[in-house]
Amino acid sequence: MKFRHSMTWLHTWAGLVFGALLYLMFVTGSAGYFDLEITRWMQPEIPVQQSSFDAPALLPKAEQRLQQLAPHADHVYIELPEGRSPYFMIWWHNPKGVDNPGWHSEVLDPSSGAPVAVRNTAGGEFLYRLHYVLHYIPKGLAYWLTSLAAMFMLVAIVTGVVIHRRIFKDFFTFRRSHRQTAWLDMHNLMGVLPLPFHLMITYSGLILLMFSTMLPVPASSFGLNPEKLRQVYDTVFSDGDHARGNGMAASSLPLVELYNLDHSKHSGATIAYLAVENWGDEKAVVEVGKLAQTGLEPFDVSYYQAVNGESFKGESQLRDRFLSLSFYHVIEHLHEGLFAGPWLRWLYFLSGLMGAGMVATGSIFWAIKRRHAHEKAGLDSRAVRWVENLNVGVIAGLPIAIGGYFLTSRLLSATLENRVDWEMHSLFVVWFVALLHPFLPRRQCDLSQLWAEQFKAAAVVYASIPFVNWMTSEVHLGMSLKYQDWTLVGFDFFALVLAACCAYFVHKINGRQRVSTMETVGVSQ
Amino acid sequence: MMLLACFACACGCLSLSLLRKRHRKEMFIQRRVWSTRVLQLLKCFGLLCLAGSLMAFIVVKGVALGLVYSLAGFTLIALSLSVLLSVRPRWTLRLFGGLMLLLMMRLLVGGAW
Numbered sequence: 001m002k003f004r005h006s007m008t009w010l011h012t013w014a015g016l017v018f019g020a021l022l023y024l025m026f027v028t029g030s031a032g033y034f035d036l037e038i039t040r041w042m043q044p045e046i047p048v049q050q051s052s053f054d055a056p057a058l059l060p061k062a063e064q065r066l067q068q069l070a071p072h073a074d075h076v077y078i079e080l081p082e083g084r085s086p087y088f089m090i091w092w093h094n095p096k097g098v099d100n101p102g103w104h105s106e107v108l109d110p111s112s113g114a115p116v117a118v119r120n121t122a123g124g125e126f127l128y129r130l131h132y133v134l135h136y137i138p139k140g141l142a143y144w145l146t147s148l149a150a151m152f153m154l155v156a157i158v159t160g161v162v163i164h165r166r167i168f169k170d171f172f173t174f175r176r177s178h179r180q181t182a183w184l185d186m187h188n189l190m191g192v193l194p195l196p197f198h199l200m201i202t203y204s205g206l207i208l209l210m211f212s213t214m215l216p217v218p219a220s221s222f223g224l225n226p227e228k229l230r231q232v233y234d235t236v237f238s239d240g241d242h243a244r245g246n247g248m249a250a251s252s253l254p255l256v257e258l259y260n261l262d263h264s265k266h267s268g269a270t271i272a273y274l275a276v277e278n279w280g281d282e283k284a285v286v287e288v289g290k291l292a293q294t295g296l297e298p299f300d301v302s303y304y305q306a307v308n309g310e311s312f313k314g315e316s317q318l319r320d321r322f323l324s325l326s327f328y329h330v331i332e333h334l335h336e337g338l339f340a341g342p343w344l345r346w347l348y349f350l351s352g353l354m355g356a357g358m359v360a361t362g363s364i365f366w367a368i369k370r371r372h373a374h375e376k377a378g379l380d381s382r383a384v385r386w387v388e389n390l391n392v393g394v395i396a397g398l399p400i401a402i403g404g405y406f407l408t409s410r411l412l413s414a415t416l417e418n419r420v421d422w423e424m425h426s427l428f429v430v431w432f433v434a435l436l437h438p439f440l441p442r443r444q445c446d447l448s449q450l451w452a453e454q455f456k457a458a459a460v461v462y463a464s465i466p467f468v469n470w471m472t473s474e475v476h477l478g479m480s481l482k483y484q485d486w487t488l489v490g491f492d493f494f495a496l497v498l499a500a501c502c503a504y505f506v507h508k509i510n511g512r513q514r515v516s517t518m519e520t521v522g523v524s525q
Numbered sequence: 526m527m528l529l530a531c532f533a534c535a536c537g538c539l540s541l542s543l544l545r546k547r548h549r550k551e552m553f554i555q556r557r558v559w560s561t562r563v564l565q566l567l568k569c570f571g572l573l574c575l576a577g578s579l580m581a582f583i584v585v586k587g588v589a590l591g592l593v594y595s596l597a598g599f600t601l602i603a604l605s606l607s608v609l610l611s612v613r614p615r616w617t618l619r620l621f622g623g624l625m626l627l628l629m630m631r632l633l634v635g636g637a638w
Contacts, residue, residue, distance in 0.1 A: 172542040172603065174611040189607055194600045294587045330589075339590070347597035354604070 004163055011159035015362050018149035020394045023359045025146060027398055029131035029201075030352030031124065033337055033345055038124030040086045041491040042409045044473030045118040046107060048483045053081050053088070053110055055271065059256040061113030062090050069106065072098040074245070077275040078255070081110045083291045085272065086487055088113070092279075119414040122423045127402070132209065135424065143212040150205040157198055160191055167192060180372070183365040190358035197351040198358070204335035207328065236325065245278030252276070252284050252306035261309055262288040262302055272299060276306060296330055298338035360395045367391055388447050389438035396454035397434025399498070403461035404430035406495075410472045452509040459502035465495035530581035532628050533574045534598050538606050539621060540571030551614035575599070 015022075031038065040046060062078050070076065070092035077091040088110040094101045107116045134142040161167060171192065174185045191198065211218070211233060222232050255274055262271060269290040278284045284306035289299035304311050333339055337348045367388045374381040408426035412419050434457070438450045469492055470476035480488035542548050544564055582598070583591035609617050 169545065172538070172548065172607045172610055173545070174607050176611055189604070193603045193607070196596045197600065294590055296589045296593075334593070340593075344594060344597060347601055350604075351597065351600055354600075 004165075007159045007162045011156055011163055012366060014152045014156040014159065015359065016366060018152045019359055019363045020390075021145065021149045022153055023356055023363075023394060024398060025131045025149060026352055026356035026359060027402070028127045030349050030356065031402065032128030032131055033340075033349045033352065035124030035128045036084050036086070037487045037491060038127065038406075039121065040487050041469070042121040042123050042406070043107075043118045044410075044469070044475050045116060045414075046086060047109055047111065047116065048475055048480065048485045048488075051111065055080060055259060056256055058088065058108075058110070058113045059259055059274075060254065062088070062108060063255050065106070065108065065113075065115065066090050066092060070094065070104070073279055074281075075275070075277055076279050077273060079273050080271060082270045082272045086110075086485075120420050121409055122420045126424055127405075132205070135428065140212060143209050147206060147209045147213040150202045150209075153202045154199075154206070157191070157195070157202065161195070164188065164192070180365070180368055183361055183368060187358060187361040187365055190354045190361060194351040194354045197348075198355055200334055201352070201355065204331045207331045208335060245281035245283045248282040249280055250282040250284070250307050252280070252286075253309050255286065258286050258288065258304050258306070258309055261304070262290075265311075266290060266300070266302070269293075269300065279306075282307060292339060296333040296339050298333070360391075363387075363391050363395070385447075389450065390435070392438045392447070392450045392454055393431075393435035396451060396458060397431050397437075399502075400434050400454065400458045400461055401427045401431035403458065403465065403495075403498075406465055407461065407468055410468050446513075448509045448513045452506050452513070455502045455505045455509070459499045459506060462495045462499035462502065465499075466492040526581055526585045528628060528631060530578045530585070530595070531598055531602070532624065533578035533581060534595070535602050535606075535621070535624065537571045537574030537578060538599070538602050539617070540567050540574060542606060542610060543567055544571075548610055548614070551610065552617055554615075 059078070066073070066076050066078075069090075072094060073092035074095045075093040079085055079087050079089040079091070081088045088108045089105055090108065091103060091105045093103050107118045108114065109116050132142070132146045133139055134145065137145075164170075170185075170188060174189055175181045206213075215224075215229075218229060218232060222228050255276070259271060259274060263269075271288060272291050273287075273289045275287040275289070276284055277287070286304045286306045288302045288304065290302075292298055292300045302311060303313070337345065340348055367384060370384045370387070371381055373379075374384055405423060405427040409423050412422055416422065434454060437454065466477050469488075470478075475485070475488055477489065477492045479485075480492070543552070544567060549559065578598070579591070579595045582595040585591065586594050606617070609620065
C-alpha cells in the first residue's frame with residue numbers, strides 16, 4: 001500500500017469510528033459558545049433590562065441580601081449584568097459544617113435589586129457540558145471517550161491534509177453539479193477553510209482533558225494515590241496564597257466602595273463581577289473582574305484587601321512563574337472563547353458548525369461511495385442502507401433533539417419536581433425517536449424522503465420556538481424588540497433562520513426527488 | 526481599520542481564487558488567456574493583501590487576539606467567496622465593487638471603524 005493510500009484509509013476510519021460522537025461534540029460545543037444566551041431564553045422570568053445598570057445603587061442591596069441569606073458563607077460572588085451576561089446574580093459558598101454546604105445562587109432584578117424567582121433549568125450549560133461530559137455515563141469514562149474522539153479527529157485532520165493533493169488549488173472550489181463531487185467538495189471546504197480552528201479546537205480539547213487521559217505523566221512523579229493527585233492539581237490551579245484566610249473575624253469595607261475605587265482607577269473599564277474570598281475574615285480578598293479589551297483573557301482582574309481596600313498582585317504572579325501554566329491558560333481561553341466579543345463569538349460558532357458539517361459530509365460521502373461500489377459489484381447493500389439510515393438519524397436528528405430540548409424547557413411546568421432532569425431526558429428521547437424513524441418498516445421509501453421528513457420536523461420545531469416563547473412568556477419577540485433585548489431577539493430570530501434553512505433543504509430534496517422520478521419514468525417509457 | 530483589514534482579506538481571497546482557470550471562466554464573460562506573469566502578479570498581490578490584513582488585525586487587536594480575528598475573518602470571507610463562486614460566479618466582481626464603494630464612502634464619511 002502506498003503512503004497516500006494508507007493515509008486515505010486512516011483518514012476514512014479515524015473520521016468514521018467516532019463520527020457520531022464528533023458530530024455531537026461539534027454541535028453542542030458550538031451551541032455552548034452561546035450558553036448564557038440560551039439559559040437567558042430558558043429563564044423568561046428574568047425581567048428585560050430597560051435602562052443601564054446602576055451598580056452603585058444596586059450593589060449595597062446585593063450585599064445586604066448576601067448577609068441575609070448567607071451569614072456563614074466563606075466565598076461570595078456578585079455577577080453584574082454587563083457584557084454578555086444578562087444576570088444580576090449573587091452566589092455564595094457555605095463551608096462544611098454549616099447548613100446547606102456548597103454553592104447556592106439567587107437572581108436579582110437588575111432594575112430594583114429585588115429577588116426574582118426563576119425556574120430551574122439545565123440551560124445552555126447542559127449543551128456546553130454535553131460536548132465533553134456527555135450524559136448517563138460516568139464522568140471519567142466520558143473524558144476518555146471524548147479525548148479518544150478528539151485524538152481520532154486530530155489524526156483525521158492531519159491525514160486529511162496529507163491526502164488532499166490540491167489543497168491550495170481547490171481552496172475555493174465547490175462543484176455543485178455532480179452529486180458525489182459536491183459532497184466531497186463540501187467536505188473539503190468545511191475541513192480546509194477553518195483548518196486552524198479545527199486544529200486548535202481538537203488539540204486544546206486534548207490538553208484540557210490531559211489530567212484524566214494522560215494520568216501516567218503526573219502519576220510517574222506523584223504516584224497513583226487520587227488524594228495526592230488532587231492536591232497536586234489544586235496546587236497547580238490554586239489562586240495563590242491570598243486564597244487562605246486566618247480564621248479571625250473582621251469587618252470589611254462595603255463592596256460598593258471597592259467598586260468605586262476600582263472604577264476610578266480603571267476609568268472606562270466595565271466591571272463584570274465582584275468576588276470575595278474568605279468573606280468576613282481578616283484576610284478577606286475582593287476580586288474585581290472587568291471585561292477585557294485586548295488579549296485572550298476574558299477579564300482583567302484586580303485584587304484588594306477587603307479590610308482596608310489595599311490593592312495587590314494576585315494570581316497572575318503564579319502564572320508568570322510557570323510558562324507551562326500560562327501555556328495551559330492560553331490553550332484553555334482559545335478553546336472556550338470567553339474573551340470573544342459578539343462578532344468573534346459568531347465566527348467561533350460558525351467554525352464549530354463547519355466542523356460538524358465536515359464530519360457529517362464525510363459520513364454521507366463515505367456512504368454514497370460505498371453504495372456505488374456495492375451496486376457496481378452487485379453486492380448486498382443492506383449494511384450500507386443501515387449506515388445511511390443512521391446518518392439521517394444522527395445528522396438531522398440532533399438539531400431536532402436540541403430544538404425539542406428548548407421547547408420542553410418552556411412547556412414543562414416551572415414548579416415540576418426534577419424538571420432539570422426531564423429537560424435533559426427530553427433531548428435524548430427526541431433524538432432516540434429521530435434515530436428510530438429511518439428504521440421504521442415501510443412499503444417504499446427512499447433515502448431522500450427520510451432526509452426530507454426529518455428536516456421537515458426540524459423546520460416545524462424551530463419555527464415553533466418564537467411562537468411557544470410568545471405563548472409561555474411575556475418576553476416575546478415584539479416585546480424584546482421593543483426593549484432592544486438583543487439576546488432574546490437573537491435567539492428567536494436564529495430559530496426562525498434555522499427553520500428557514502431546514503425548509504429550504506426540504507424544498508431542494510423534494511425538487512431533486514421529482515427530477516429523478518421524472519427521469520425514471522422517461523427511461524421506462 | 527477593522528473594515529480595511531476585512532477588505533484586504535477579501536481582496537487577497539479574490540485574487541487567489543482567480544488563479545484557478547475554472548473560476549476565471551465563470552467570473553468573466555470575455556474569455557481571454559491570462560499570461561503566467563499576470564497570474565504570478567495576482568498571486569503576489571493576493572498573498573500581500575492577506576499579509577496586510579493580518580498586520581492590520583494585529584495592530585488593532587494585539588498579537589494574540591489579532592491572529593484569532595484574522596483567521597476567523599479569513600474563514601468567513603473564504604467560505605462566502607466559495608459559495609458565491611459556486612452559486613452566482615458572475616455576481617462576485619459586482620459584489621466586490623459594491624463593497625469597495627461602501628468602503629470608500631465609509632472612509633470619506635469618517636474613519637474606517
